[in-house]
Amino acid sequence: MLRTFPTRGALVRPRRTIADVAVFLGAAAALWLIVRLAHGAATAWTPATAPSTVSTDPAELPYYAGRSLLRMFVALVLSVGFTFVYATAAARLRRTEKILLPALDILQSVPVLGFLSVTITGFIALFPGSQLGLECASIFAIFTSQAWNMTFAFHHSLVSQPRDLDEASRLLRLSRWQRFWRVDVPSGMIPLVWNGMMSFGGGWFFLTASEALSVNNQKFALPGIGAYVATASAQGDLGKVLMAVGVMVVMVVGVNVLFWRPLTAWSERFRIENSEAAEAPRSLVLDLLRRSRIPTLLGRVLGKLVFPLDRALAIFGLAEYPLRxxxxxxxxxxxxxxxxxxxxxxxxxxxxxxxxxxxTGYGEIGHVLLLGLITFARVVTLVVVGTLVWVPIGVWIGMNPRVSRLAQPVVQVLASFPANFLFPLITAALVATGISLDWGGILLMSLGAQWYILFNVIAGASAIPHDLREAAANLRLPRALWWRRLVLPAIFPSYVTGGITAAGGAWNASIVAEIVSYNGVTLTATGLGAYIADATGSGDAGRILLGVAVMSLYVVGLNRLFWRRLYRLAERRFSLS
Known part of the structure; x- marks a missing residue:
């Protein structure tokens, strides 16, 4: 009897097997690295014997880079969880919206050092005798530099959600849990991924401040590449600073290739439009994951937990939408x-x-308000110049698939690179040329804040439906009319998100940009950021509170009087619904 063998998938199976092996080995290696690096975070440690610097031996750089990268990803996971809970509550709960959004403005305006001055003592007391308390304080500082931008972006995607999606959710009687995962998260995935990538870059920017801590007249240093750069800069060793910059470039490129590039390519599946993109972004890592059967098997196992969770959440009143x-x-x-x-x-x-x-006395208030006005002028200058420069470039990148494919990785790397690693080089140049930090501080602040505008404009331009682009091309709109009737209205909501986060990021960046040191030489600019940094280093709680309060007053006032009005205009006139 002649036996026949199935031929379906015969040519595909070896490739899938190779993909399975590669994914399994990669996951095993990542898990081993996480366990190895996390073990070093629980070593014995006391504030009295804590080192204030780290070794600048180049052989330690790979380990330092791994510890910093682990902190960044832990903070990113916490930021995503915070974003989902906070942004959803602000968008879906009517009573809490009027409290949560102003509170988010205030939280965004509080600088990283402001959080550290309050939380570092509590975290150390929470884990006595262990370095884990200082690790938690560092991760929390990185979290405060990542979470707000992601929350603003996801909240905007919720409040500007197309009306047909909302009506479909109500007609299908989706529970709040089901609506969140099947409607809210997919519709906001593209801006969430792009702003997550930008927030990750913001975390790199404050890595030095979160690893080389100077709080309450005490200095602590955690093993990490940020602390390495701080120590090498204090020693005036430009060679080791450049070596750390090289390691940082390799790490940023690696994270972009292995994590952000696959994530941005995967998020394209959630784009809402009638026509298909001319050239979708690709990722070799994503192609490898799609060939492998391991993600599918994990999805089947985890998918079985959805129904029990949905039934359990019904107990807490989340079974029906809306609640009556x-x-x-x-x-x-x-x-x-x-x-x-x-x-x-x-x-x-x-x-x-x-x-x-x-x-401090009430007489100090007028002085601090004046310092805040000076920093406010720097922030306005940065936002205006950043808008004029990066909006046309962002539109050009976002609306040209071939340009986007080549330029996006470069932009992602530039935005993810911690610009304050270049501060020692720029400080040395300022010292050599005699240029005042009052002007140079604007450049240093822009290195950490301008990317918010560019990233959001790219995301907004790339999200313009292709049927609208094709209609504009068929109508042969003049260039000025094309900008006025299609591009500017389409990217306006994304630009507002980028503008408000860029302004907040500039205020936060002033903490590290208005006072810089290199080889024993300290340059200080006149401004609120330098005031808060000096008060934090000396442990003056009164001046810290006053400086943070005045910075919050400026940020919240600017948001209420200017940015929020633009937000409402974007929701009312320029949302695709």
Whole structure:
């Protein structure tokens, strides 16, 4: 009897087997590295014997780079979780929106050193005798430099969600849990990925401040590439600084190739439009994962947990959407919520005012407001120049598939590279040329903040539906009309998100850009950032509180009077719904 053998997939199976082996080995290697690096975070440690510097032996650079990278990814995971919870609550819960959005403005305006001055003592006390407390403080500092931009972007995608998606969710009676994972996250995936990539770059920018800590007249250093650069810069060793920069370039390129590039290519599946892109982004790593059967098997196992989770969340009132309340019950809940929140804000404000009066005195307020005005002028200059430069470039990259394929990796690498690693070189140049940091500080601030505008404009331009592009091409719109009627309205919501985060990032960057040191020489610019950095280093709680409060006042005031109005205009007139 003649036996026949199935031929289906015969040519594909070896390739899939190779892909399975490669994915398995890669996952095993990553898991081993995580365990190896995490083990070093729990070593014995006390504040009295803690080192204030790290070794600048080049042989330690790979280990330092791995420790820094682990902190960055832990902070990224925490930022994504915070983004999902906070942005969804602000967009879906009517009573909390008026509190959560202003609170987010304030949190964004608080500099990294402001968080460290409050949290580092608590984290050290939480893990006595272990370096894990300092690690948590460093990760939390990186988290505060990543989370706000992602939250703003995801919140904007929720409030500007196309109306047909909302109607379909209600007609299908999706639970809030189902709607979140099947509608909200997919519709906001593209801006979330792009802003996550930008936030990751923002975390690199503050890596030095989060690993080489100077708080309350105490200096701590964690093994990491940021602390390595800080130590080499203090020693005036430009050779080792350049060596660390080279390692950083390799690490940023590696993260881009192995993580961000596959993620951006994968997120294209969630693009909402009627026509297909002329040239979709590609990734060799993503192609390898798609050939492998391991992700599919994991998806089947994890997918079985969805139904039990959905049933369990029904207990907490998340089974139906929307939740239904009587008008009287809703008004009573609004009154109680408003009274409680107003009471907490009033109590905190009174305590802060009394504390400032007892420590620094009220006469210091006028001086700090003037310093804030000087830094405000630098921020405005940065945003205006960044808009004029990066909006045309971002549109050109986002709307040309071939240019985007070549330019996006370069832009991602430039944006992810921690610009403050170049601060020692720029500081040396400023010292040699005699240029004041009052002007050079604008350049240093822009190195960390300008990319928010570029990334959001690229994301907005690439998200313009291709049917609209084809209609504009068929109508042969003049260039000026093409910009005015298609491009600017389409990218306006994304630009507002980039502008507000760039302004917030510039305020935060002023902490490390208005006071820089190299080889024992310290340059200080007149401004609020230098004031807060000096107060944090000396442990002056009154000046720290006053400086952070004034910075929050400027940021929130600018957001309320300018950026939020643009946000509402974008939601009302320029959303694709």
């Amino acid at each position: 309340f009587s008008p009287a019950r809703r008004r009573a809940a609004d009154i109680v919520f408003s009274v409680v929140v107003f009471g907490l804000i009033l109590y905190g404000t009174v305590r802060a005012v009394l504390f400032v009066g007892e420590t």
